[in-house]
Amino acid sequence: MKDTRISIIGGGIGGLTAALSLQHFGFRVSIFEQARELREIGAGVVISPNAMHALNFLGVGGRVAQDAGPTELYVVRHFQTGAVITTRWTGPDYFDRFGASYHQVHRADLHGALAAAILRNDPDCVLLEHRFETLTQDAKRVVATFANGKTHASDVLIGCDGGASRIRACLFGDEVVNYTGQMAFRALVPMASVPPSIMKYPYAMHVGVNRALLHYPLRHRTVMNVVCLAREPQWQDEGWTIPATIDEVARLYADFHPDALELIRAIEPGTLFKWGLRDREPSPQYTKGRVTMLGDAAHPMTPFLGQGACLAIEDALVLGRAFAAASSFAEAFAIYENTRKARANGAQLASRQQADELQGVTERGANPGAHAESRGMYDYNPATVPLALARRDS
Ligand SMILES: Cc1cc2nc3c(=O)[nH]c(=O)nc-3n(C[C@H](O)[C@H](O)[C@H](O)COP(=O)(O)OP(=O)(O)OC[C@H]3O[C@@H](n4cnc5c(N)ncnc54)[C@H](O)[C@@H]3O)c2cc1C
Numbered sequence: 001m002k003d004t005r006i007s008i009i010g011g012g013i014g015g016l017t018a019a020l021s022l023q024h025f026g027f028r029v030s031i032f033e034q035a036r037e038l039r040e041i042g043a044g045v046v047i048s049p050n051a052m053h054a055l056n057f058l059g060v061g062g063r064v065a066q067d068a069g070p071t072e073l074y075v076v077r078h079f080q081t082g083a084v085i086t087t088r089w090t091g092p093d094y095f096d097r098f099g100a101s102y103h104q105v106h107r108a109d110l111h112g113a114l115a116a117a118i119l120r121n122d123p124d125c126v127l128l129e130h131r132f133e134t135l136t137q138d139a140k141r142v143v144a145t146f147a148n149g150k151t152h153a154s155d156v157l158i159g160c161d162g163g164a165s166r167i168r169a170c171l172f173g174d175e176v177v178n179y180t181g182q183m184a185f186r187a188l189v190p191m192a193s194v195p196p197s198i199m200k201y202p203y204a205m206h207v208g209v210n211r212a213l214l215h216y217p218l219r220h221r222t223v224m225n226v227v228c229l230a231r232e233p234q235w236q237d238e239g240w241t242i243p244a245t246i247d248e249v250a251r252l253y254a255d256f257h258p259d260a261l262e263l264i265r266a267i268e269p270g271t272l273f274k275w276g277l278r279d280r281e282p283s284p285q286y287t288k289g290r291v292t293m294l295g296d297a298a299h300p301m302t303p304f305l306g307q308g309a310c311l312a313i314e315d316a317l318v319l320g321r322a323f324a325a326a327s328s329f330a331e332a333f334a335i336y337e338n339t340r341k342a343r344a345n346g347a348q349l350a351s352r353q354q355a356d357e358l359q360g361v362t363e364r365g366a367n368p369g370a371h372a373e374s375r376g377m378y379d380y381n382p383a384t385v386p387l388a389l390a391r392r393d394s
Contacts, residue, residue: 002026004329005154007144009132009167011038013045013107014295014312015160016114020058021320023121030154031118032146034131038115040107041241043186044218044225047105048372049098050380051310054317056100057383060113067109069220071102072203079208082257084201088373098378104203104216104225110309132161135170135291142290156329157291158319160312163278165297171288175280180302182277182355185228185249187267191217194224195262205358206260211253212304212358213260226263228253229303229355232276244274277302279352282345287333294319299344304354305372311344314382325387338388343380350375 006022008015011033019029047055047064055061074088090102118125131147141153159167164177198204202224203216210231218225230252249272250264279300286298295312319336326332354372372378 001323001327001329001332004156004323006030007032007142007152007154007157008160009144009157010160010162010295010297011035011115011126011128012160012162012295012312013040013111013114013309014162014297014316015158016111016118017054017058017313017316018158018160018294018319019118019125020060020114020121021054021316022323023118023125024058025320025324027320027323028122029125030152031126032130032132032144032152033126033128034147036129038111038126038128040111042188043107043227044188044216045105045107045110045309046216046306047103047110047313048306048310049094049100049102049378050382051313052100052103053381053383054313057317058117060117061100063113064105064110065101065103067113067219068103068105069217071104072216073201074216075201075204077201077204077206077257077259079206079211079213079256079260082206082259085207086371088371090203094378099381102378104218106218106223106225109219132166135167137290155290156333159291159293159297160295161297163280163296163300165293167291168283168293168297171291171293172283172285177278177280177300180277180279180352180355181231181233182302183230183232183274184277184303185226185230185244185272185274187226187272188218189224189226189263189266189268189271191222191224193266193268195259195266197259198224198263206256207358208253208256211256213253213256213263215263224263226267227303228264229277241273242275243270244272245269246272248274279348282348286337286341290329292319292333292336298340299348301348301351302355303351304358305347305351305375305377307347307351307372307377310377311347314380315340315344317382318385318387321383321387335387335389339385347377 008031206213294315322332322335
């Protein structure tokens, strides 16, 4: 098994964590990334204890926590009155309850910590400007073909190429990717520009009819991550980084509390981006022959649970453990898929429900809805969860 040639397609959070996990268990990997450089978009990501267990196990948790700074009290606020509806203590309380900490992290910091770790293990393991196009597989190997004209043969291939996964299309055909009827806006606001009224509750979700606005500080409170999630049935544009205007968001959130509107007005023009959120139906199968999928490629979901990246990190550690425990790649893939599918596919559906509950606030009352914590998401430890035995026929 230790000589298995492993290719990973996609150098996002999922692909890099998978690489680190497999390296940790003594495997060599090659990562193929379409971009010219290894990097992440400028935005925040919440890393909850379930994923921190994996990052700690893989030796990068300390750096991620250090870069993030102290965690914050989380509050849900009513969109019109600004009144606090619920609070959650995400600091030492979470650590005591779940055995690992909870952090609001700049994506570039998490990605950078993972990249530094894998490159320390193997300086040649990342191949940039390799846009995967197609694959063939037979009894002996899988061959990936890239847009730059190169091909690469390996024993197994792991598709970590995100929600619009090309690997997935190669394995299972072009499936329908649903536009969820939700659009997202994101921006980073330097802390000096954030209105003082917001700093009373720096980590808050303002919930309103068909809309939510989330903000939390990053990098030791030097920058504020702002995410607006709004229902928009008519969305047509493709792409993740379409520029948006402040007026456009301010109009959509016009009936929100002055604190929220002040924050929207504090966003610097040119730093606001929007995109339409898409997801897929849960997949009955992640693996075909010598190829499997991980992270958003396997189970893309809306961001309402704040768990997509956390689940990719969990997948990655379980995949490494499965390879370490198995005597063949087929057994490793079966263990991985059997261990992960129910949890990750369940989260896809829970994330849809969460959207309905969070954006179901009426003018008369509030329904802040369930939280990832109360849905049991944080009770999982991918470093110790029992591996599901492989079915020999799979
Ligand atoms: C607004 C918003 C907020 C979110 N907040 C959170 C949060 O707080 N917590 C959380 O856990 N999750 C959150 N998520 C979800 C999280 O961002 C994703 O689940 C996570 O980024 C998935 O990681 P991934 O590595 O599977 O895919 P991606 O991050 O999409 O990475 C895919 C990689 O593959 C590369 N690639 C794609 N196609 C090819 C190809 N053909 N050939 C080669 N390379 C390719 C890409 O360039 C990229 O590097 C949020 C999502 C959104 C939209």
